Amino acid sequence: MLLEVKDLNVYYGAIHALQGISFHLNQGEIVTLIGANGAGKSTTLNTISGILRPRRGQVLFKGVDITFTPAEEIVRMGICQSPEGRKIFATLTVMENLEMGAYTQNNKAEIQKNLERVFRSFPRLKERQNQLGGTLSGGEQQMLAIGRALMSRPQVLLLDEPSMGLSPILVEEIFNIIQEINSQGTSILLVEQNAQMALSVAHRGYVLETGKIVLEGKSSDLLNNPMVAKAYLGAH
Amino acid sequence: MNDEQLTVLQRMIKGKWIGKGFLALLALAIIWWVGGKAIQSPSLFFQQIINGIQLGFVYALIALGYTMVYGIVRLINFAHGDVFMFGAFVSFFAVSLFQLHLWPVQTFPSLPPLIGIVIGTLSVIALSMVSCAILAMTIERIAYKPLRDAPRISALITAIGVSFFLEYFGALPFVFTPNFITYKRPFEIVTWYVKDGIHRLEAGAEAPPGSVIFSNVLIIIILVSILLLVGLNYVVRRTKIGKAMRATAYDKPTSRLMGINVDGVISTTFAIGASLAGAAGVLYATAYPQVVFWMGIIPGLKAFVAAVLGGIGSIPGAFVGALIMGQAEVISAGYISTPMRDAVAFTILILVLLIRPTGIFGEPEREKA
Ligand SMILES: Nc1ncnc2c1ncn2[C@@H]1O[C@H](COP(=O)(O)OP(=O)(O)OP(=O)(O)O)[C@@H](O)[C@H]1O
Ligand SMILES: [Mg+2]
Secondary structure, eight states: OEEEEEEEEEETTTTEEEOOOOEEEEEEEEEEEOOOOOSSSHHHHHHHTSSSOOEEEEETTTEETTTTOOOOHHHTTTTEEETOOOOOOTTSSSHHHHHTTTTOOOOOOHHHHHHHHHHHHHHHHHHTTBBGGSSHHHHHHHHHHHHHHTTOSSEEEEETTTTTOHHHHHHHOOOOOHHHHHHTTTTEEEEOOOOHHHHOSSSSEEEEEEEEEEEEEEHHHHHHHHHHHHHHSSSO | OOOGGHHHHHHHHHHHHHHHHHHHHHHHHHHHHHHHHHHHHHHHHHHHHHHHHHHHHHHHHHHHHHHHHHEEEEEEEHHHHHHHHHHHHHHHHHHHHGGGGHHHHHHHHSSSSHHHHHHEEEEHHHHHHHHHHHHHHHIIIIIIIGGGGGGGHHHHHHHHHHHHHHHHHHTSSSTSSSSSSOOOOOOOOOEEEESSSSEOTTTTTTEEEETTTEHHHHHHHHHHHHHHHHHHHHHHHHHHHHHHHHHHHHHHHHHHHHHOOOOHHHHHHHHHHHHHHHHHHHHHHHHHHOTTTTTTTHHHHHHHHHHHHOOOOOHHHHHHHHHHHHHHHHHHHHTTOOOOOHHHHHHHHHHHHOOOOOTTTOOOOOOOO
């Protein structure tokens, strides 16, 4: 197991946002975490990234306990997040945003190679490298957010709602790129509300409901599960 | 309601025309009044401009620290002026007690004297900068960092407390003493006057009437300030830490997600701002050669006004604001009366806060952590 979350309990003050969730991600997999608004998906990713601390439970990366490891150390170990809402540094150029993604990297040649890889995945970022991040379109910002996270050469990429606010064609494009990134060896934990799309690219999935995992299984099984179909796939 | 339906008065209020009109009138009145003075006596006017530039550059170095720290932690660091005072005292001890400014001449007697003095002076400035950086990092670590997640007012009050602490600790008899101390410059002062060309003014001699006087202090202040400003611009625009500073100022949680050590970046920002204040302390003391424990209060406040005038959080704003403040101060002191210079500074603060709180270069505040 590459990444393992065990009995995670996270609170915001008195709000018990994660109520003992456990799941894992194997090497080479795309695993999706689906659930409605407020289910606790972003809370889960932020706890893995080390910017939220659980009251109980553990996060293990390659068997090492990283529950209380500083956020920057977690990035250096190989887990990076593309956050919900993209969170591009609007006052920095596209290039500078990518450089911030590579903040933990020190090898100039490696950074350059990685940059070329990101530009191959997202040619549009290359054209706009000197533009301010804040002036990109929503789709371009999403590409930048993913590219920026990739600049840290992660073994685990955490993606929080990459399809949010994008047109169907762009969603298609982004998900193709996600699969391509995965096929090049990066394991991906994908958080989505667009369950249809997420399950169509993921190997396995977990369904989160108000801080608890209520269902898990292979994507194909979840897609055919009547409960999932009813609650998340818009079937009636 | 769309624009056409508004009455003229409503439109004036909506566009803040009254404030803008008032400002425009005020600007015209000042230009007319200062212009009159300039025509009456051009040499006196140029003298004021030169004095104002000298002061403005010193304010700029201080104001940058206010604005950078505000940009990254949203704190008005009221102890900043006292860091400036500390920088002046460090250079005082370095020169008077340890003769640091003489080391190049003593170590390499064959060095041309001018180069020796320049290196010696720069060493004194560098020592003050490093000392102030260490002081500010210590203050940040002890006093501000524990309050990072507390309401902003807590850190603000703490900053005022730190300011008083530095002043009255400095006033202790075995620290800086409560007295004015004559400052020994790390170099000899040389004065020139401009009238039909540039002439050297011998020590003790009077400049002929109608001439404009300047000294090597002015040249050093301008050169050192420009050097530091260019350096700062390079650091903030081009280096990894500078980019991380801008990213952190924009969005701390996301910066942490990218693996940026946010606490380290904040600490570095304090250090850079304080080192500029340290250099300003040395330059200020060479221009007005007296040091005393409370000397940082007024320049600190004026640099703060400069930062607000330029738009707090904006680096070019701090620079422009400080140059304006320098001119406003010498012109009001020279043409009205000396105490007016402080009154004018704070009048500017009030006007800015009333008419354009975001300052010249400021953007409206984003609601960001
Ligand atoms: N900073 C916060 N303070 C208090 N409560 C919070 C905070 N952030 C999230 N919560 C609460 O925690 C719960 C889980 O939120 P979270 O953001 O993890 O949901 P999510 O599954 O990512 O939802 P969405 O799909 O809308 O992004 C919600 O009930 C939310 O109101
Ligand atoms: Mg979310």
